[in-house]
Amino acid sequence: MAMSQTDAARLPSPGTGSSFGKPADHMRNIGTSLEPATMDLGVAQTPVEQFFVCSGSPAPRIDPEQWHLRLHGDAATTPVKITWKQLDALPTTTVHSWLECAGNGRAMYELAAGYVPAPTAQDTPWILGAMGMATWSGPTLSSVLELAGIGDNAQWIGPCGLDVDNDEGEAAAMCLPIDKALRPDTIVATAMNGQPLVGAHGAPARLVVPGWVGAYWVKWLDSIEISTDWIPSWRADVYYRRRLADGTDLGPATAHPIKSCLALPWPATFQVDGESLEIRGYARCGVNPVASVEYSIDDGPWRNADLDHIEASAESPWVWQPFNFRWSAEPGAHQIRTRAYDTEGNTQPDHLDFHPNTVLWNAVTRHPVTVT
Numbered sequence: 001m002a003m004s005q006t007d008a009a010r011l012p013s014p015g016t017g018s019s020f021g022k023p024a025d026h027m028r029n030i031g032t033s034l035e036p037a038t039m040d041l042g043v044a045q046t047p048v049e050q051f052f053v054c055s056g057s058p059a060p061r062i063d064p065e066q067w068h069l070r071l072h073g074d075a076a077t078t079p080v081k082i083t084w085k086q087l088d089a090l091p092t093t094t095v096h097s098w099l100e101c102a103g104n105g106r107a108m109y110e111l112a113a114g115y116v117p118a119p120t121a122q123d124t125p126w127i128l129g130a131m132g133m134a135t136w137s138g139p140t141l142s143s144v145l146e147l148a149g150i151g152d153n154a155q156w157i158g159p160c161g162l163d164v165d166n167d168e169g170e171a172a173a174m175c176l177p178i179d180k181a182l183r184p185d186t187i188v189a190t191a192m193n194g195q196p197l198v199g200a201h202g203a204p205a206r207l208v209v210p211g212w213v214g215a216y217w218v219k220w221l222d223s224i225e226i227s228t229d230w231i232p233s234w235r236a237d238v239y240y241r242r243r244l245a246d247g248t249d250l251g252p253a254t255a256h257p258i259k260s261c262l263a264l265p266w267p268a269t270f271q272v273d274g275e276s277l278e279i280r281g282y283a284r285c286g287v288n289p290v291a292s293v294e295y296s297i298d299d300g301p302w303r304n305a306d307l308d309h310i311e312a313s314a315e316s317p318w319v320w321q322p323f324n325f326r327w328s329a330e331p332g333a334h335q336i337r338t339r340a341y342d343t344e345g346n347t348q349p350d351h352l353d354f355h356p357n358t359v360l361w362n363a364v365t366r367h368p369v370t371v372t
Contacts, residue, residue, distance in 0.1 A: 020059060020200035022049045032058055034200075036129040039263045041282065043322045044310050045193055046132035053200050054101045054130060056172065057163045060220050064204045069144070073158070073226035077149025084204055086147070088190065090139035095185045095208055096310075097136060097318035098284050102213035102240055102253050104130035105361030111266065112365045115354045123358070128261045131282070133320050135312070136208045137191040141224075142182045150178075150226060157181040158231030159207050162220040168234035174216050175231040175252075176209065185210050185318065188221065210318035211255050211286035213359070215240045245354040255286030258348060259362035260293055260323075260340040267368035276328045281305075283321040283340035290321035296337045297327065305338070335366040 020027075020034055026049055027034040034053040041050065053059075064084040072079040107125045109115045124130070142150075145157070161172040180186060189208045190197055197203040202219030209216040215235055225231055242250040260283040262268075270277060283290045294302040308322040321340070339348045352363035 020053050021198055022053075022200065026050050027053075030124050030126070032056065033124050033130075035126060036132075039129055039261070039265060040280075041129070041132055041263065043133075043308055044312065044319075045134060048134075048193055048195065048198065048201070051132040051134065051201065052101070052130045054103075054124065054214055055163060055219075056168075059199050060162045061199060062162065062204060062220060067204050069205065069221055070223035071145065071148035071226065072223065073154075075151040075154035075228050076145075076226040077151055080148045082144070082147055087139065087144065087188065087205060090143050092137050093140050093184065093187050094135060094137045095187055095189075095210060095318065096133075096312035096316040097185070097208060097210040098131060098133045098282075098320040099208075099214055099217060100131035100256060100284070101126060102215055102256075102359040103357075104128060105259075105261075105365075106358040108361050108363070108365055109352075109354065109358045113352060113354075113363065117358065127266050130214075131284075131320075134192050135194060136187060136189040137194075138187045138189040138205065138208070140184055141186045141188055141207065142184070144188050145181070145224065145226060148226060150182075151228075153228045154178050154226050156225075156227045156229065156231050158225035158227060158233070159216075159218040159221060160223045160225070160233075161202075161218045162222045168239075170234060171222065172218060173231070173233035173235060174218060174240070175233065175236040176212075176216055176254075180209065180212070180254075185316070210316075213240060213253050213256060213286075216254075239357060240359065241357070242360065243356050245356070247356050253360060256284065257360060257362045258285040258287070258290070258340050258342050258346055259283070260338045260348065261365065262336060262338060262367050264367060264369065267370065269370045269372065270329060271372050272329050272331070276326045278324055279327050279336065280322065280324045281338055283323060283338075285340070285342045285346075288342035288344050288346070289317055290340050291343045292341045293321065293323040294339050294341075295325055298334050299337075302339070329369075329371045331371050334369045334371060336369055337364050337366055339364045
């Protein structure tokens with residue numbers, strides 16, 4: 001007997017690098033999530049085998065032939081279930097975009113800022129590697145929703161995944177406004193870096209919501225609600241929120257703030273023989289393109305880093321901005337800081353107040369480096 005979609009989703013997969021189809025020496029395990037073992041994450045693309053995996057439960061194993069996507073809601077003209085063949089027959093759009101977990105840099109609240117983690121912050125202790133740059137392909141979300149009809153009163157879209165064994169006790173779900181959902185670069189991805197999407201990254205289909213935190217990029221899509229009202233879920237209402245240190249809620253966490261980091265281990269150690277070092281890193285912003293990046297060594301003057309050109313940048317505002325600079329390093333302990341600016345002049349804060357859920361880290365970070 002063929003497995004139902006739900007039964008397939010509940011098949012357990014151990015949370016190891018090999019079970020996610022990635023070489024074990026490329027990743028470090030954090031529960032059922034994987035962080036790259038190196039911060040050298042590529043320039044134009046991060047290889048799939050090196051791309052982080054953020055998952056609150058083992059990855060579902062889903063047979064596309066048994067899979068369907070339910071489109072429903074009070075603002076859906078004609079609720080419908082579509083098959084993989086119907087989805088795959090829609091016109092394809094390609095989007096170049098970086099993806100980053102809202103909690104990337106969670107460990108920096110303690111390691112760099114010195115905060116004592118709160119009980120509510122006991123989540124994946126990402127260092128800085130929960131991000132990657134990829135080329136995503138699939139139909140636009142708008143073309144998928146049109147199969148059910150989008151009512152004039154539609155205000156919210158609620159994607160829901162098949163990863164049902166999360167700590168919150170419900171399937172992974174978020175809520176995004178209709179204007180973001182209908183953008184031509186918000187897609188239902190079925191391919192990544194020119195290859196069919198793999199199970200670790202949401203096969204057979206996942207959302208791509210450029211610029212916004214990874215929670216909206218729902219993997220292993222099961223259903224999408226088209227609604228006149230906000231669609232509640234634990235992730236949208238409780239966890240992925242902007243908050244003050246005292247817990248005051250400032251609304252949903254959506255677009256990533258401007259940020260930068262180095263393509264170096266934390267902490268980093270170099271052995272030099274008189275040659276200057278090439279230091280590389282990544283800047284990105286979920287609101288505006290990155291305009292420039294500066295660096296400072298040991299609290300010295302800020303200097304301009306060189307920006308690497310990515311061919312896809314001309315056709316997508318969502319590529320990250322790799323940068324580099326040369327450093328004539330002397331033996332000893334050092335600190336390197338970087339800060340990025342967007343096209344509106346916004347930059348990273350020198351200090352970031354504690355966040356109860358330790359998300360959205362983007363402070364100027366003192367990266368420790370030892371030179372021998």
